[in-house]
Amino acid sequence: MREHPLDIYEEQAGDISRVLITEAEIQSRVREIGQAISRDYAGRRPVLVGVLKGVLFFMADLLCAITIAPEVDFIAVSSYSQDSRDRGFVRLVKDLEMPIEGRHVLFVEDIIDTGLTLNYLLRTLRARGPASLEVCVLFTKNRHRLIDIPSRYQGFELPDRFVVGYGLDHRESYRNLPFVGELKPHAFQANSESGNMPHKNGGSK
Ligand code: IMP
Secondary structure, eight states: OOOOOGGGGHHHHTTEEEEEEOHHHHHHHHHHHHHHHHHHTTTSOOEEEEEETTTHHHHHHHHHHOOSOOEEEEEEEEOOOSSGGGTTOOEEEEOOSSOOTTSEEEEEEEEESSSHHHHHHHHHHHTTOOSEEEEEEEEEEOTTOOSOOOOSEEEEEEOSSOEEBTTBOBTTBSTTOSSEEEEOHHHHHHHOSSOSOGGGSSSBO
């Protein structure tokens, strides 16, 4: 596979201090996960559910790596607020289009940090009576985990750093980078009016 070097991403490249996971590493792991899902769900038609927008890249590559015939649907949420009393509260701004009662649901997520967002969403989906509900997550950070979420498929463990790329954003930038990189402090602060963790300021994922 031909890698896209960091420097072709012009102004975005200057904001990345280092590449943590290369494009080739991501693509190879996603293919392995796709093969495992194809084996485990053989003879069934699972519904892959993703949360917009961060999961778009992972979902697209994963679907191409899956050799059975899954269905796909998306939800969208607004992130929880900075107020610690509200943490874990996620507002659904777009619901699934298909009913999932009696279906085998595989929840596909880009990143788990504290686990609060996913925990809320899994509770919501479980209440709809799926035949099974499993989790497939590409990136995990374990340092700030508040809720243990067993995931059947996992990609990479990340250090406790704010990362961007492959769908992960900082204020809607950097999603298009095909690798995962650490954001330089100046870029992190320049875009954050408050200086707080940007993804925990509300707004969409
Ligand atoms: P949670 O803390 O597990 O509830 O994660 C909340 C959300 O924060 C994730 O679904 C991501 O959208 C976002 N997030 C967490 N860590 C990062 C990061 O390093 N970069 C970009 N987004 C992140």
